[in-house]
Amino acid sequence: MPPKAPLNWGLLPPAFLLPSSTRSLLPLIQQNASQSSRPAIAYTSVRTIKSTNTPRPDRFAHKPGKPALNSTSTAALERKAHSTPLRTGVLALKRGMTAVYDPSTGKRTACTVLQLDRNEVVAHKTRDKNGYWAVQIGAGQREARNVTKPMLGHFAGAHVTPKRWVAEFKVKGQEGLQVGVGQMVGAGWFNVGQWVDVRGISRGMGFAGGMKRHGFSGQPASHGQSLMHRGMGSSGGSQGSGSRVLPGKRMAGNMGNESVTVKNLRVLQVDEKNGIVVVNGCVPGPKNQVIKLQDALGKPWPKGPMSVEEGVPVEVSVGEGGAAKATASATA
Template sequence: MSGIIGKNFGMTSIYLDNGDNVACTIVKVNYCYVVQIKTLENDGYFSIQLGLDEKKIKKVSRPLLGHFKKSGISPKKKLLEFKNSSYTDFKLGDVIGVNFFNVGEIVDICGISKGKGFQGVVKRHNFSGVGERSHGQHNRLRSPGSIGAGSDPSRVFKGKKMAGRMGGKKVTIKNLVILKIDSKNNILVLNGSIPGNINSYLMIKKKKWNLKY
């Protein structure tokens, strides 16, 4: 299988064996359950669906409740699919934990970035603003400036960098190294930062090539 589900637990820093202090992110990897195994004959492709975190039965719809009963597990809050060709290694109801990974492995982290709301061009696109304040220009420091000619083309081209909603999008951070694994507390320590707020769900995917750091 290509990966499992985790949760953002926050950032810290650790010292490596050579004495370097490295910024890293802690990812909580609770036990994931195999909810569904999709095959080429039934679904047209191979994949494994994993579930994480318990959910109250009264908050689950009847069709989804029947979906969980097929695998013989209780309802889960988060369901994610991982495409995989060697699905025969797992069965319905199997439990997958942090030991799925090894120290030194390289992974990709996929999650929803923090939502920043409606932002201007300085914060959203790193604009510099119109310039220094001068006589009569007290509110132009963070202005976008001109957005195009008036007579021709008489419109704003699509994709023009302007103010708008920022964040809250699906983001993938590639090639992060697993620095430490705490099997007792189900924790992965990764170098660098990852998308999302604390306790947000993440998709942790192994690289296809077995290169280690």
């Protein structure tokens, strides 16, 4: 097929095709076109539908009035800064429960005794090297023959004895690293009356049924009910739920032996010499269970020591000789 001639949409048709009334206007149109120095601007109209709805906020913004969340690691640390403790925590052993009495009112308060066992700083985690701020604490003692060579070198670099337990405690910033590597953190790290959070592994109960594990009421005990008194009942529908058991259904299974956090426990007593911290209420786990003890996240930050020198009492920091005691008392 021969090529089609382009359509000249911007040109007027021939004069013989125009009506007689328009032919008289052709000289004026040509004169105005020659006098006009501004080039013609091509404009193409687009027909759309005008929406009356207001634009929706960004779906990545956690609140409509705030900007979208940033995906960088620095922005993530800034978002968690308000809930990150200012200083490190410690590892403690649960020794059991007892009770203390208020001498003024005679009120009895149940409490748990936690004992610190040679907590020493093993390493520091910095923002430049590790991506976050944290203090690595080691507690207890272990024979060198029972420790792997990489961990032996790790402990030797910090100039501490091999530890039985090692844990990390995140801090808000560099001011939380004032506790130097190799220094020991005692019970004086906490003040009487402050709030703490405890984390530990709960006591394992083995395989348990629905009534013990989730508190189900069970089936009726009479009226023809046979051998199903402690049964959990139906576990899923047929057609309505897709003929399946929905994910997350509470059923019989292993009970306990999981990480549990108890928040906002008040410190009742502190014994720096014996490394004992007494907290109000119960603590997860059996006796001799390792517990993580740190400042409470849901309470105002305590005005506690940020370094070991600020938290150790005078009688503990000085030596046993008389000259050292005299020097300490004179300095005080």
